[in-house]
Amino acid sequence: KAGVTQTPRYLIKTRGQQVTLSCSPISGHRSVSWYQQTPGQGLQFLFEYFSETQRNKGNFPGRFSGRQFSNSRSEMNVSTLELGDSALYLCASSLTGGDRYEQYFGPGTRLTVT
Amino acid sequence: GEDVEQSLFLSVREGDSSVINCTYTDSSSTYLYWYKQEPGAGLQLLTYIFSNMDMKQDQRLTVLLNKKDKHLSLRIADTQTGDSAIYFCAEKGGGSYIPTFGRGTSLIVHP
Numbered sequence: 001k002a003g004v005t006q007t008p009r010y011l012i013k014t015r016g017q018q019v020t021l022s023c024s025p026i027s028g029h030r031s032v033s034w035y036q037q038t039p040g041q042g043l044q045f046l047f048e049y050f051s052e053t054q055r056n057k058g059n060f061p062g063r064f065s066g067r068q069f070s071n072s073r074s075e076m077n078v079s080t081l082e083l084g085d086s087a088l089y090l091c092a093s094s095l096t097g098g099d100r101y102e103q104y105f106g107p108g109t110r111l112t113v114t
Numbered sequence: 115g116e117d118v119e120q121s122l123f124l125s126v127r128e129g130d131s132s133v134i135n136c137t138y139t140d141s142s143s144t145y146l147y148w149y150k151q152e153p154g155a156g157l158q159l160l161t162y163i164f165s166n167m168d169m170k171q172d173q174r175l176t177v178l179l180n181k182k183d184k185h186l187s188l189r190i191a192d193t194q195t196g197d198s199a200i201y202f203c204a205e206k207g208g209g210s211y212i213p214t215f216g217r218g219t220s221l222i223v224h225p
Binding site for chain 2: 004035042043044045048055056058090092102103104105106107108
């Protein structure tokens with residue numbers, strides 16, 4: 001069974017631009033969560049999608065948004081990029097989400113904002 | 115907000131046991147997790163424990179929870195060089211599906 005895939009793996013953008021990251025979960029998994037990892041703030045939860053609906057959202061500004069498609073693939077978008085958005089963005093999938101779940105992470109997308 | 119604290123580094127000799135500690139502040143935490151991150155890789159969920167449990171064992175891994183002191187530990191028996199990684203502790207409070215992560219403990223295993 002293929003694991004969680006994230007594209008692209010590396011990305012360089014300029015301040016003010018927008019970016020879209022993609023995550024394909026493990027086949028059959030319906031929950032996709034997104035996390036941001038930075039040296040300064042550590043690991044922070046962005047949002048979780050389940051069956052095309054946003055189920056939970058972390059404490060991030062509205063510039064961060066996401067969506068999930070009917071095939072469970074998910075995208076996250078960051079508009080008006082700031083230097084502080086440079087981070088490793090991790091996606092995780094699980095069968096149904098929730099507390100008691102096996103969560104599998106992708107390798108991440110490394111975003112650099114210049 | 116809620117906080118999760120971990121020491122930054124731990125160095126052990128191959129074959130010894132490693133104990134990584136974590137403290138948290140949310141008294142309503144219901145689930146506590148340990149993740150592993152190897153260089154250049156994403157996170158791997160190692161194990162989790164419910165707040166009504168004191169201990170959970172899974173092969174070389176033992177998780178101990180002291181709910182009164184809000185202290186969580188991960189013991190790795192017979193530590194190998196392949197265990198070298200950053201280990202993150204995380205918790206979820208009652209009613210919240212948003213996890214709070216510690217800053218990670220970098221485990222260095224030397225021969």
